[in-house]
Amino acid sequence: MDFQLSPELRDLQERTRRFIADEILPLEKELPRDAHGPTDALRQDLVARARAAGLLTPHASREMGGLGLSHVGKAVVFEEAGYSWLGPVALNIHAPDEGNIHLLEEVATPAQKERWLRPQVAGHTRSCFAMTEPDGAGADPSMLRTTAVRDGDEFVITGRKWFITGAEGAHYVIVMARMEEGSATMFLADMASPGIRLERQMDTMDACFTGGHAVMAFDALRVPADSVLGEVGQGFRYAQVRLAPARLTHCMRWLGQARRAHDIALDYARRRTGFGKPLAEHEGVGFMLADNDIDLHTARLHIWHTAWLMDQGAKGNFESSRAKVVCSEAQWRVVDRCVQILGGQGVTAETPVMRIFMDLRAFRIYDGPSEVHRWSMARRLVRQAGAAE
Ligand SMILES: Cc1cc2nc3c(=O)[nH]c(=O)nc-3n(C[C@H](O)[C@H](O)[C@H](O)COP(=O)(O)OP(=O)(O)OC[C@H]3O[C@@H](n4cnc5c(N)ncnc54)[C@H](O)[C@@H]3O)c2cc1C
Incomplete structure (x- = not known):
């Protein structure tokens, strides 16, 4: 495995990070969501910003108007975009559009691509x-x-x-x-x-x-x-064509949100004092920060490894199931610890952490609940062991 990033990908990572920091994070407070999510008007505004920055729909093929990112490329860019809950909306890489774009690229006819895919890659449709x-x-x-x-x-x-x-x-x-x-x-x-x-x-x-x-x-x-x-x-087969990479891109975006929550909690733990010293210097809090780092790093390694395998041509069904379980559970633990570190503020809208906590919970259920992934992995392990006898 070679995780060396090309100069082009490093540049894209840096540009995405700056775009999120300079253009998107300041909007979070200004443009609150409604009860169900960003409005279409807000989405159009965000998409226009990503378009101007040359970052729109980076996972789509160049032929369709995207940047033709590899799976590893997606891992790098999607994590950066996911740092803000509005980032994936801006870059047009959120579910379900991201997975649908991938599926159409793979199986749609040329006429279907022109009718449905091209305007979607351009950010005009959902x-x-x-x-x-x-x-x-x-x-x-x-x-x-x-x-x-x-x-x-x-x-x-x-x-x-x-x-x-x-x-x-x-x-x-x-x-x-x-x-x-x-x-x-x-x-x-x-x-x-x-x-x-x-x-x-x-x-x-x-x-x-x-x-x-x-x-x-x-x-x-x-x-x-x-x-x-x-x-x-071919519906069930196509569902796998869509879901194996789509569940991995969820892992990528949520990694960005989990990292954000961790940064907020770390900052609080460094500044807030109690019992005569910063919270971070109390072992109970310090260990939570260390465990966050372990979980974030473990999640990233699973994402990159699975993405790398897919870039080598593997279907990655088993590996993306494993990555989905690891990431959804590790990211959940990170955000839960962040709520704890923030004390009372953790369960309020004073920081973005409460929303990340609420937005993230369903990830252990959609695109296959953890139990179903474990169950299907176990079936394969038993089958393989039987075949090897
Ligand atoms: C926020 C959100 C967005 C979604 N978006 C979409 C979407 O855009 N399109 C779409 O089609 N669907 C979507 N879904 C649906 C999602 O894919 C399903 O909720 C998911 O597949 C689980 O199905 P279910 O809710 O019917 O749960 P059930 O099938 O009723 O399962 C309930 C629970 O039973 C347990 N379970 C089930 N099978 C097993 C097993 N073999 N072994 C052990 N335990 C098991 C699991 O704990 C599971 O959570 C979304 C769901 C959510 C929450």
């Missing part, structure tokens, strides 16, 4: 990804109940989805549906289509995703045959 269902697919996606039935040159999609991040205000949706013979297919659909209905916004602990999380209904939505993303029947 998207959502609809898989989870109130009464079907969840941690176990094979329980998918939304159906797609062929009718001449069209498909008719019927079902309900929930937790759909960014649905409100999105321009298009990638919806996963079950075919009559049991396989799954992904479809692209314009969110303004008559068969799509947003039932309601869900009230959640987090408030960092533009458009929040919605319950949506597909009321016999009719889509033409060229709306199939990739090939009919």
